Amino acid sequence: MSAPVRGRSTRVRPAPNRRPKSAEYRARRRIILRRRLVALLTLLTIVGLTYSVFFTPLLGVHQVDVRGSVVLTEDEVRATAAIEPGSPLVRLDLRGIHDRVAAIPRVAAVEVERQLPGTVRLLITERVxxxxxxxxxxxxxxxxxxxxxxxxxxxxxxxxxxxxxxxxxxxxxxxxxxxxxxxxxxxxxxxxxxxxxxxxxxxxxxxxxxxxxxxxxxxxxxxxxxxxxxxxxxxxxxxxxxxxxxxxxx
Structure with missing residues (x-):
């Protein structure tokens, strides 16, 4: 008498729980769009700040501070410096301002300094x-x-x-x-x-x-x-x- 043949049991493994391919694609796309949006907003912020600083009175000249004058009046020095109120501080022609003030006969030396947020300081040394x-x-x-x-x-x-x-x-x-x-x-x-x-x-x-x-x-x-x-x-x-x-x- 022949021995009975045992059948092989086949185990069916459950398929991994995967999201549909289209869902995964949409998630990746959302991340990419979010990153692009952040980059765009950052760029726009930088452009806006740069424009505000260089081309608007946001950081413009609001005060011209004259120090060291003795015989010269502060108004005389300011008039010669010819600094337009509201001019963007970072775009000022410091060499031009220096040369105009230094041309005053009584001025022996002058230093021109920017001081945020909106001050230009002129340090004057008069001739003795x-x-x-x-x-x-x-x-x-x-x-x-x-x-x-x-x-x-x-x-x-x-x-x-x-x-x-x-x-x-x-x-x-x-x-x-x-x-x-x-x-x-x-x-x-x-x-x-x-x-x-x-x-x-x-x-x-x-x-x-x-x-x-x-x-x-x-x-x-x-x-x-x-x-x-x-x-x-x-x-x-x-x-x-x-x-x-x-x-x-x-």
Missing amino acids: PVGSVKMPDGFHLVDATGKDYAVLPTAAPGAPELFLAAPSPSDPATRAVVGVLNELPEKLRPDVLQVAATSGADVKLTLTGNRVVKWGSSDDTPRKAAVLQVLLTRPGTTYDVSSPDLATVS
């Missing part, structure tokens, strides 16, 4: 006179560079009167005079009433008490000043320090 030259139209103020920068009806207070034919930074006599005055020690300055020169080698100082100092050129001014301070302890009316090693009193 080392002396004044009497001319037909008044007293011309001369600064430490030899520049003739202003005219007053009277001499500059606290500064000596200068005797120069034509004060100018390019004039040898002017350069010699301001060179001496720039290096004079503080102790001597109050005694100096007048300074004269016709060339770069014949500077002469007139001091209080009708005393005259023959200075010569502006070379070796510190040494000449030190020698002069010693000579002034001696009585005399004329002090010659043009050659400091051979200084004389008479």
Whole structure:
């Protein structure tokens, strides 16, 4: 008798739970569209901010702050700077503003700064006179560079009167005079009433008490000043320090 044949049991595995292909496609598409929308909104925001900053008064100039002016008024400086109210701060021509303000004769130096959200600051340094030259139209103020920068009806207070034919930074006599005055020690300055020169080698100082100092050129001014301070302890009316090693009193 033959043995019975056992049949093989077949197990049917359940199919994985998958969403229809069309549903998966739609989900991916929604993610892509969402990302594109975010990118578009970001781009539009950047464009809008850039346009607002560069082309609208949103970050425009609302104030021009002037610092350091002494004789010049703040309104004079602002008028020369010519900064249009509401002009976009980031598009300002700082070099142009600097050059316009620097062209004011009394201005020795100027710095231009942007300050958010809407301020332009102008830091002014005015020229200081080392002396004044009497001319037909008044007293011309001369600064430490030899520049003739202003005219007053009277001499500059606290500064000596200068005797120069034509004060100018390019004039040898002017350069010699301001060179001496720039290096004079503080102790001597109050005694100096007048300074004269016709060339770069014949500077002469007139001091209080009708005393005259023959200075010569502006070379070796510190040494000449030190020698002069010693000579002034001696009585005399004329002090010659043009050659400091051979200084004389008479």
